[in-house]
Amino acid sequence: MKKLPIGIQSFKSIREDNYYYVDKTPFVKKLVDNGKYFFLSRPRRFGKSLFVDTLKQAFLGNKQLFEGLYLENNWDWSKKYPVIHIDFGGGVIKDSQDLKEWIIRQLKRHTLTYNILVEDTDNVRFMFTDIIFNLYNTYENPVVVLVDEYDKPILDKIEEQQKVIEIREVLKDFYSVLKTAEPYLKFVFLTGVSRFSKVSIFSGLNQLNDITIDLRFSTICGYTQSELETVFADRLEGIDLEKLKYWYNGYNWLGDKVYNPFDILLFFDKKEFRPYWFETGTPTFLVKLFYKNRYYLPNLENLEADEGIISNLDVDNVKVENILFQSGYLTIKDTYTLGDEMYYLLSYPNFEVRTSFNKAFLNYIDRVGLSYRPESQIYRSIQENNLDKLKDTLYSFFVSIPNDWYRKNDLDSYEGFYASVVYALFTGSGLNTKAEDTTNIGKIDLTVFYQDKAYIIEFKVVEKEAESKALNQIKEKKYYEKYTGSCKEIYLVGIEFSKEKRNIVYFEYEKLK
The missing domain is CATH 3.40.1350 (Trna Endonuclease; Chain: A, domain 1)
Incomplete structure (x- = not known):
């Protein structure tokens, strides 16, 4: 069995040692053909990190990892690019100083990986800039920058306003490099849970293309019904498909509805209907916001939202609806237009989220x-x-x-x-x-x-x-x-x-x- 990058090895059966492939590599080609700077927001444990790793392996030119997949014959494997991969998903950032040290530590690893020299400094912006420039000159190819869970340092401290402001300034300084280094960059891809406004985090980075709600990329993460029934056909024998759909399907970003992969893979392993995704993170902060704002809970069944609620989360004015949608507790049920403006009807994606969220409300x-x-x-x-x-x-x-x-x-x-x-x-x-x-x-x-x-x-x-x-x-x-x-x-x-x-x-x- 060939070894695959984690972004392609979608599911390994524990009992039979079989691999199941949900091929998302067509999206790699589509992204590169349609631009240079991209941002994607999806809920936690939805496959964002897996897709980032797939991008990384493609740009590094590891063709052997893509045998039998779409990208094998639809990618220029003669070119290899240096990749800077920053991951904020591990651990909990305590404060702005801790964040600076974490970024610098990850940047220094790249100097070792690519055997380049940069000036030792505690200035995040200076080090990031120097690494991009040195990689460009050393390898004579533009640099790929991949940032996973870009917003986690903020979300970790979302209840501590002063720390959030200080952390935001560090991140703003860090991401500002992506604008000034534009001539030396091949491709930039950032993922996260929240869609913070470009003004607050990505100041000046106007070329960043947000594909969170984009029909072309709506199924870039998650499993469609067709993918589920095709790829996992032998795992579905004896399974009530309607019940499976009722429990776990329903996430929608203006395209086909998708399943959360985390739920599906654990269900195949345990063969029990349980709220696997919900149990990995209780939304305590969200529930507190409900009580603080005296939010009428039944409104979540049919919540009308405008583009502002869907698009941007303002750290200076956190709204319940923003976090509910962006963190996956609500999804798009329908859309309608009034004049030139688009409006969205939001609701719970499925039975798992609906019942579990209400239990969390009661448990508080x-x-x-x-x-x-x-x-x-x-x-x-x-x-x-x-x-x-x-x-x-x-x-x-x-x-x-x-x-x-x-x-x-x-x-x-x-x-x-x-x-x-x-x-x-x-x-x-x-x-x-x-x-x-x-x-x-x-x-x-x-x-x-x-x-x-x-x-x-x-x-x-x-x-x-x-x-x-x-x-x-x-x-x-x-x-x-x-x-x-x-x-x-x-x-x-x-x-x-x-x-x-x-x-x-x-x-x-x-x-x-």
Whole structure:
């Protein structure tokens, strides 16, 4: 079996010692034919580093690694280029000084690899410039620069504003070299999770082509349905393809939907449906932002976003929507235009992210004396069609939240908090839910589906005592009519929360006859 670079060795079967190839090398050729400076944003563990390594091996001229792949016969192997490969993915940067030392250490490794001499300095910009110039002169070929996880030093300290500002200045100084060294460069490719504005990080580097949302490169990372079914055909025997798609497919950057490779490869190894990708990094900072900004969680089902939300993350004004999309918790569901402007409809990519994110939202809430997982109780209540048990579970959950927690998070009078929690409980349980469910005369707060049943749920937040308006609103607006033809049983559920008592003061339900 030939040895492949990590960017091409997509999957090795542990048990049979077989290799599976998802050939992404056509994108290498397409990039080089279409420009010189590129930037790509994709969520963590999505194959960015693998693709960077593929680029590296191609420019180094290692033809033997590409046997049987598209690039073998579609690349000029007579030319080899010196490659500077900087990777910020390893470790956690503590501060700006630590970042400088990390960059200089990586740059010095290149002087050893290519046997070149540069002046020993602690100035990142000077050393980077000297290495590019010396490589160009020594090898008589322009230099390729590959930077992986360019934004990780900032994201590592995103909650510490002053450190973020200092780290940003170091990175800005470092990346400024790419503009001044333009005559000595063959190709530049940067990857990251976030799309920081060119002004804040890449000052003056106007030629940088952002291909994050570009139909031509939408499947540069991840597996399409066709690739999955073709390349991994023997691994899919006995697998429920619809369930696999429901769990892991759905990421979209204006092209074909793709699977996260990390999920798929671990699923093939374990043969269990689990949130593999989500478990590698809990979005604690994101959840904190939700509570701080009093964000209405059900909005994530159908979030309208403009180009500003999709394109740039401003470190001076971090927005929840920016990070959610760029880190992979939301993806593009649809697009539409108003005048000359493009707008995007965002939502969860799949079942894994949807349920896991809502569980993370719930886990952030302090709870006292709750000995069971409320999500499992919610699921059992619906499974058994026991709405009295559902009421008790919801009531017990809110009782378990200590008063100090409300004051700490300033949520005493936040009406959306109660609805957000109930939504998270239902969605985090794995039930099929639909928030802000549109009808011809309004929106249902939450619809829950189980087998041939639909539960139409309306929330109200009152000052003190029950007002009995929630259930009446469902009846008056006839929300149930949307599902009378598709569901055999429909239940109407009205829930009211008291700001003063911080719990349910009204819970009524009835079956539609």
